[in-house]
Amino acid sequence: MTNTLDSQLEHIRRAARVKVMIFDVDGVLTDGSLTYNADGEATKTFFVLDGLGIQLLRRTGVRTAIISARNSPIVVRRAADLGIDHVFQGQHDKRLAFASLLQETGVAAEECGYIGDDVIDLPLLSRVGFAVAVPSGHPEVQHRVHYVTKNPGGRGAVREVCDLVMRAQGTYDQALAPYFG
Numbered sequence: 001m002t003n004t005l006d007s008q009l010e011h012i013r014r015a016a017r018v019k020v021m022i023f024d025v026d027g028v029l030t031d032g033s034l035t036y037n038a039d040g041e042a043t044k045t046f047f048v049l050d051g052l053g054i055q056l057l058r059r060t061g062v063r064t065a066i067i068s069a070r071n072s073p074i075v076v077r078r079a080a081d082l083g084i085d086h087v088f089q090g091q092h093d094k095r096l097a098f099a100s101l102l103q104e105t106g107v108a109a110e111e112c113g114y115i116g117d118d119v120i121d122l123p124l125l126s127r128v129g130f131a132v133a134v135p136s137g138h139p140e141v142q143h144r145v146h147y148v149t150k151n152p153g154g155r156g157a158v159r160e161v162c163d164l165v166m167r168a169q170g171t172y173d174q175a176l177a178p179y180f181g
Contacts, residue, residue, distance in 0.1 A: 011147040014130040015168035018062060018113040020105055022098075022124070023054075023084075023158060025068040025075055027117035028134060031154030044074050047154055053162030054082045060171040063105060067097045069120055095123045115161055117141060117153055132161055 026032050029050060034042045058064055065086035066079055072089065079087045086104065088097035102109060113130035114121070117137035122144065125131040131145040134153040142148050147164070149157040166172040 011130070012164075012168045014146050015113065015165045017111055018130050018165050018169075019107045019111040020063045020065060020101065020113070021057060021161070021165060022065045022067055022101070022112060022114040022128070024114075024116040024121055025066060025072070026070060027136065027153045028115050029066075029075075029078070029154065029158060031152065032117070032136070033154075042070075042072065042074075044072065044078075045154065046078055047156060047158070049156055050154075050158035050162075051078075051082050053159035054084065056175040057162040057166060058083055058085075060166055060169065060175050062165060062169075065101055067091055067094050067101070067114075067124065069094070092120070093123075094120065095127075098124050098127065113161070113165065115149075115158065130165075 023029055029046060030044045036042055054064055064084045066075060066084055067088045068075060069092050070089065075089060076087060086101055091097040109127045110129035112128040113132065114124045114128045115132040116125055117134050119138055119140055121141060125141065125145055132147045132149065133141045133145045134149050134157045136152055149160045151157045151160045163172060166175050
């Protein structure tokens with residue numbers, strides 16, 4: 001992936017078409033670390049700027065989804081807090097969840113964006129119109145996406161993508177207007 005003007009214009013064009021933005025969890029919405037408590041349950045840490053980015057993106061009319069290979073009640077709670085529209089967990093073959101999402105939303109694969117970090121995400125990254133990876137993502141993933149975020153997973157990558165989509169769609173200023181008082 002090169003950082004030429006043509007590639008910059010291409011990922012902006014792709015982001016402008018996004019109607020559904022899909023997020024992986026571990027390594028994207030989190031930094032990929034898993035901490036186990038005394039009961040053996042994994043805990044996750046989410047970044048608040050990412051959360052507000054998702055909420056702002058939703059307010060502009062872009063629907064949101066999570067597709068994750070792992071199951072976690074923490075993810076269900078975070079998705080509910082943010083109003084994420086669709087949550088699919090325990091999806092080792094993410095193509096099945098993606099097919100269900102397309103059917104539920106009525107959008108085409110080319111109208112979806114997906115941000116992932118590992119090879120399990122490649123089947124979706126190769127199908128969506130706007131494929132994104134985080135900088136700590138597997139090299140095979142980074143070489144096959146339209147955009148690699150500057151911010152790491154769990155530390156602003158999601159917010160960066162949400163802002164990019166809103167800017168590409170011309171809704172960024174409208175989304176932030178309520179905060180400029």
